[in-house]
Amino acid sequence: MSSTDGPGPGLSSNLVYLLKHAHLRMAELTTKALTPYGIEGRELGVLLALADLEPASQQQAAQRLGIDRTTMVALLDALEGKGLVSRHPHADDRRRNVVxxxxxxxxxxxxxLKASADAEREFLAPLSPQAxxxxxxxxxxxxxxxxx
Incomplete structure (x- = not known):
């Protein structure tokens, strides 16, 4: 291996570099794992948030995920188009949508979730279970x- 192969000692100890590349690897594995189910990682996050809160308002789900209202609406539009979520007005406050x-x-x-767990296991394979x-x-x- 030449001195130009790999990130080198400076980058190898830089937390920003390590987190960025760990995220890219995890995202790659997750995308591959979720593709057969027709959803993306962010959409899985929305489904998880909704499963934890159900029934929930769009605003509650957005707050839990830490995303803005516009992004949440776009994600819900996509999930609704795939038949994975339904929205309807709240019984007591028709200005709120329940998802x-x-x-x-x-x-x-x-x-x-099973596919995502498999991707996580592959990602974490270089580590011991304790690590x-x-x-x-x-x-x-x-x-x-x-x-x-």
Whole structure:
């Protein structure tokens, strides 16, 4: 291996570089795993958020995912077009849309979760089970912080 192969010592220890390339690899594996089910990683996130909150308003799901209203509407439009979610006005507040998984959405979520878990196992394969759990815990501590 020549000195120009690989990222080199400077990049190999740079957290931004490592996180970016870890994300790219995980996204590549997830995309490949979800393609047979006709959904993308972001759409899987929406299905997961809705399954946890069901029935939920569009706004609640967007807040849980940390995305803006416009992006949420676009994602829901795509999922609704695929028959995976349905929207209807809230019974008590007709200005709010309630979003629910359809039966097809529940099936897609179940299958996509298995495929996503397989992609995660492939991604984490270079690590011991303890190191993989440590990575998850460390990322959870960084990403999911209680409000100050």
């Amino acid at each position: 629910e998984l359809t039966d097809a959405g529940k099936d897609a979520l179940r299958l996509a 993989a759990e440590g990575l998850r815990n460390a990322l959870r501590a960084i990403v999911i912080r209680p409000d100050p």
